[in-house]
Amino acid sequence: MSRAGTQCKGTDEKNSYCNVPFHIQVVKVRVRISFKFINLSAIYNNCKVKFYPINMSKGVISKDEDYSQWFNDLVIKSDMAEYSPVRGCMIIKPYGYSIWEKIQAVLDQMFKDTGHSNAYFPLLIPKSFFSKEASHVEGFAKECAVVTHYRLKNDGDGNIIVDEDAKLEEELIIRPTSETIIWNTYKGWIQSYRDLPILVNQWANVMRWEMRTRLFLRTSEFLWQEGHTAHATADEAIAETEQMLEIYSDFAENWMALPVVKGRKTPNERFAGALDTYCIEALMQDGKALQAGTSHFLGQNFAKAFDVKFTTRDNKQDFVWATSWGVSTRLIGALIMAHSDDAGLVLPPKLAPIQVVVVPIYKHQEELDNIATFVAGLTKELKTKGVSVKFDKRDTHRPGAKFAEYELKGVPLRVAIGSRDMQNGTVELARRDTKTKETVNQDGLALHIEALLEEIQNNIYKKAFNFRAENTTEVDTYEEFKRMLDEQPGFLSAHWDGTPETEQRIKEETKATIRCIPLDNKLEEGKCILTGKPSTQRVLFARAY
RNA sequence: CGGGAUGUAGCGUAGCCCGGUAUCGCGCCACAUUUGGGAUGUGGAGGCCGCAGGUUCGAAUCCUGCCAUCCCGACCA
Known part of the structure; x- marks a missing residue:
């Protein structure tokens, strides 16, 4: 059954190992009805020949291509969750x-x-509880699931039906909040x-x-x-x-x-x-x-x-x-x-379920035993530092497959050890955030890993911080406001006259809402971008999830 | 709830117009060879064709009804 997130339109995984930047694949035509928003993805969806970037190789679409699909792909392929038989409910996987x-x-x-x-x-x-606070019920009434009966019965034709005799005196609401x-x-x-x-x-x-x-x-x-x-x-x-x-x-x-x-x-x-x-x-x-x-x-x-x-x-x-x-x-x-990026999740070390994964590369059992002995020592040392390690010695998957899998899952650090390393006293250390690799000494490895994890945590934050800085703009006219929303969406800091009517109109016209009035706002004189009325501070607008 | 589309193996699909029990790839299983970035070969298993009716000698295919899901709106702390 075709479901959201599994619609990686006809991805043929094998084809995507091609070493040219794109490969071409003929797929079914999907005609979109809404032509209001002619954009790349609309053209893309109407195209008979689709171009997939090379990094489609994990069955994850590029985020530049289709951000929503990229997000869905990541969740599914990284094994975080899957769709359930119940509409709108998901199964959160281990x-x-x-x-x-x-x-x-x-x-x-x-x-x-x-x-x-x-x-x-x-x-x-109890349903009656909801009628006690007027604006509260107003806010939640439209999205409540209601329990009305407490029993099922067999209708005689082998069907299970609700027993109408078992109607609750007062309906019960499944809490939307408590x-x-x-x-x-x-x-x-x-x-x-x-x-x-x-x-x-x-x-x-x-x-x-x-x-x-x-x-x-x-x-x-x-x-x-x-x-x-x-x-x-x-x-x-x-x-x-x-x-x-x-x-x-x-x-x-x-x-x-x-x-x-x-x-x-x-x-x-x-x-x-x-x-x-x-x-x-x-x-x-x-x-x-x-x-x-x-x-x-x-x-x-x-x-x-x-x-x-x-x-x-x-x-x-x-x-x-x-x-x-x-x-x-x-x-x-x-x-x-x-x-995250097109290769998969990027998890901050402090919240990553696995912080370090060790992948052995070996041909013979005695090589693996040799590596395992070293890894046991390393694991023990890292454990005392509170670092979680997974030693993936499965012999059913080759190293390359494991590399790809842990990239997809966002494991911050990967250690690869082969016989060559064992001879040289080194390991190969790969960072998920920068996708860089280095060969380092086995001596002092645990300390090095500990420091690297911290650096990765900081780097991920810095990257997100810079992204936000680059995508937060002060705008002073409604024209600029609308242009920015289309050309470079992000936070828009703008003056607002403080009325719900203006806020509402901006929302209707641009789909942008006031995300918040920042706590550390400095007061400054200005004019509302929509009405031109006086304003004392900027507020933060954006289109939101 | 309005508009549009889609349901075929675990996943992605072909077949449907023009009726004859289903195609291909990935994945899966076995064995062998492999293992420093997604291995290869040989053999094999796997299908209430979304569900229920109808037409027909015969339905994945035609007709009717239903269900589900997705996309675009509306909705949403």
């Missing part, structure tokens, strides 16, 4: 899940270091200021019935963490919101090697039910922005909706102040899109 586990481990520690504890709330939420059930619970936990703050996080799955889905970036079901805190004062809640944004930003930059802009959302883009939404925004290699994490100041909205009051120090009644904050498996999508 390699992809192990990245999530690393993300979880690091963030979880960061949360605990700042005083948070984990708990778990139910997957199913504010409602959590605040309903907090009501019972909070009586006095002495019960505050409550600092709880949960690791969970949620479901949002999206119209269109994409692997890791927008799936109907996804994994995330959601923190829900309760405070006695607004100031404390705001401080919490900002603290969590700081943690997300720290994680993105120092672990994912992903530079992010910290900022606040405009009222239009705010979380349903929040007074203020803080976010981190990252720039992907195609010039589109990706919201990588959010932290919300919820004010007293949920406390009022669920009647969560507490007695203050001076014996008065007040509603509790709230925050919520989350990141999801979407981070994995960000990781892929920000760093």
